[in-house]
Amino acid sequence: MTGAERIVIVGAGMAATRLAEGLAGLDVTLLGDEPHPPYNRILLSAVLEGTHSADAIAMRMPAHLDLRLGTRVVEIHREDREVELADRGRVAYDRLVLATGSIPTLPPIRGLVRMDGRLHERVHAFRTLEDCRRLDTAAAHARNAVVVGGGLLGLQVARALSIRGLATEVVEGGEHLLRSQVGGRAGAILARDLERLGTTVYTGARAVRLDDAGLTLDNGYTLETDLVVLTAGGRPSTALARRAGLDVRRGIVVDHHLRTSDDRIHAIGDCAQHGSQVTGFVPPAWEQAGLLARHLAGEDVSYDGARTVARLRATDLDVAVLGDPERAEGQVVEVSNPVVGSHRKLVVRDGVIVAATLVGDLSRIGLITQHYDRGTVLGPREPGDLLMGERVATPMVLPDEAEVCACAGVSAGRIRACASFEDARTTTRATTGCGGCAPAVRQLLATRTLEGTTT
Template structure:
């Protein structure tokens, strides 16, 4: 089956053979979308006539590597997932650089750009999210850039000239990654966070302090409880002013303060929308022909901004569309990453709730920290910094709710080596 990767005006259908197949249009070509397509082609090869429409000018790529790309550790080729030949081999029509602008539910049509029409029998919304810009003066000035996609990386690298001064707003994962990437480029970088610790959703104070030290060791200045009042400059960014009156010179401001689910397309089509596009356990929206997954979807009141839940949702939807019994019941969140070269793991509860016990191993000099949170004999949370060797066991115990038993010492100190057991 031929595939044509074209602009919207020239998009064509491949020749058909045999009985007509259901027309499946996937809106969005990010990581969640690609995972769905991979699982669908494994489970139901050739069943659907698939068209994928992506707003970005390239096929799906690994957003997790954007900070490494920014810092020059990898090139764009390393961020690629599947070449165009993969889409062709699986009979998937790929349209890039062309957002879907409207959905005509009554007639089963997706409108691409101004006028191109794609008929569908089923439609998947994997449109992700959009970065938030603080509602503060000066955010429209040239030099204020979000950190979300390849275009943002290119814009930041262009602005990060020699002797440039950069301010990154946001102490979550993306903000830390942007700051480290800029520091690797030799840019004088300051990271601002309005909270009293970095990554407050994933780390307690002790773990966050180790991460802060690692950031500072990489040359990033970190200011906590720093509330941005305004970005100022004559025609472009020149400085950033904090609420306490502090003024920071800046040639570049990188905004990384969170994202919002992209719901405009769904809302205008009359689909049920809360904070995200409302879906059930089979990722079905209020229209049984339309599904949503990833960062744009809201499931049981929860919106996930991480890769793991998006992949689980994609797997569920692919199985459902293959007529298999499949339900998504939610994801027990965990985070495993390297911050400035420092391994970090977090799962479940971070701060000690009433009635729980915290078991802590701390060696700040060595950059090691482990905290296990136990309630009624069960592991409910874990935070590791520096050595994350037992993270898989932690995730299993937290998700299953089984008694921690004798595993507590193994998690805290590591399992004995096989040769030690045999001695």
């Protein structure tokens, strides 16, 4: 394409802003319906928890970007190559990129939505900065909270509210926590961790009714609560694309160039569907954004699906999920230790880690994710070694030929032959370099003296 083409991006979330950055210097317009300058959505739960200040999550935008905030797109006019805004204004494009993200799903709970169509005042979504601020304010005056949804976001929000002093409970409809990512045993360990941290977990239970008494579950319990936070997942925001007649299944269908069924329109991030995959995570959205930026700049690159690493960002809960460990095909290497609350599992195919679950022990995460991301072909013993604890070195007696002082090249034997520390210093020059061997030299001389006196 030529530099004169006008690129219009619908959305100002993580994928959209990343793409805008990658297209710096080109004619780019960003249409965001939220009123705030672009921010790092992934850190909202950290802001709620208090580990991040809200000021610190604003993202850098390239200069000369036509950034229009508080601007909602209501229609795509493909034949005119224009988008229509809520105020009936129109913006022309040569290339259109849909980065509309996802919208939170509302679970079927009676009383959730008021007569006027708005959410019950005690009910909160958790998707935008505005949601975060509203919840933040409400949390300051609340005593307890129920989080509906035991996925990654739900656990993060639950931890955040709990750390802020609210009595917090989690309701998850599935049989265990993080059910779309991990298996039952890992989920059980997580639930136990949460309980230990003071958060009650109800699994296999659906919230059915919200009223003045509280939130009633289908198992008959009624949870008294000041706040209900909905984190029960989202679905790709596809309404615009659907109305414009683009091919939409779960998400907006894209090819290996992230192109929709209209070759002037692309889609990236949570709203897009590549193959059967709809991701819902930032790293693959950014990968898509980076790739599309290069594609639009004329590079010959194509997208072949993402390697996802889902990390829980919450104090005292250690979870990492690489790929799709419950569905990936391969041999499973697993170490589960409910006694200490750890569960680790690698799915290995042809020597390559294709998926993994790490709960409660992330000591090797830095290496495991590297192997996973790079597709490293491991030896047969390696997956097992990766899940074993670090070996502890045992102290041993130094043989005479062992080097004690690297600076001067002095062996233990030569030190043992010295009369005193001072003697060792002057005759061997041990300890006269970096000084690091001084304790070892003292110890060698002391043990030798000890041996001398006891015999």
